[in-house]
Amino acid sequence: MPQIQALNLNLKDALPLNKEYQVHVYRGDLEHVSAPGNKWHKLKHHLQAAKVQGATHIGTFGGPFSNHLDAVAATLADQNEQAVLVVRGELQPDLTPTLQDAVKQGAELWPSTRQDYRLAMKGEVVKQITHRYPNIYWVPEGGGGALGAKGCSDWAKQIATNAVGYDAWTLAAGTGTTAAGFLASQSCQNLHVFSALKGAQQQASEIVEMAKMLNPACQNQPMVFHSDCHQGGYAKHSPELISFLHKFAQLNPDVTLDPVYTCKSLYAIYQAMLAGRWPHQKTLLIHTGGMQGWRGYADESNPFSNMSTDDKMSF
Incomplete structure (x- = not known):
């Protein structure tokens, strides 16, 4: 399965006719069997530090x-x-x-x-x-901190070797660690970050400050922060989002979205496209994994419940 796949967002005939939108997804969810998506990249340098410590x-x-x-x-x-x-x-x-x-x-x-x-x-x-x-080594919640961001910066540079010609990259945020690493890497022309947290307006400055700690030269790197796509709060779903995911799953049977992060950022992009407010024609959506999170929801609310994540192939 390719690392980057085109998404079918033709859910209804409502996209503005004057825009030729293309959205591709980078399948980070298939990268690592034990820690898919951004999880392995955030852990990598922490685990190395733990070995140095002899933890x-x-x-x-x-x-x-x-x-x-x-x-x-x-x-x-x-x-x-x-x-x-x-x-x-x-x-x-x-x-x-x-x-x-x-x-x-x-x-x-x-x-x-x-x-x-x-x-x-x-x-x-x-x-x-x-x-x-x-002799315990402590990893911050979510694999955060400077070492977690450093691993994500490495990841962004790795993605950039194959992701050519995109107007923008998009990324969901929880702790903001992954976004800080991507911003510090300077690997994309425009980075859009969609927070999964409610009331997280201040997170934008936190992401920028962490990125500058890794790479002071990135302070002028463009980042657009979206704080209004949480759908009512962390891990919450609106009926509109659930409806979108059911239609998406039917049109994209090979792509499973997680319930907390990537699904909300994609829905926000889709809504902006419908309104003619999305400024980019060719967008790369970074899939950060997290499908096991569906186990916290009833089966009937999971549009991807007929797709087994155990059968996914790694690169």
């Missing part, structure tokens, strides 16, 4: 359906280091499928109250874990 355990943070926790547990399953996962919220008797997989892969779970979770490295749970495992 016996690698700790990190996430929710009960976290793509990041899933990726960390799967990546470390056959490694010398053990994953120690701080899970937001008290653990329930029946673990989520994501956490069940993590346990099967040898990860250790530590529940954290939401209040303590917000304290991150200053939380009581982290103090207890660090006391128990003094």
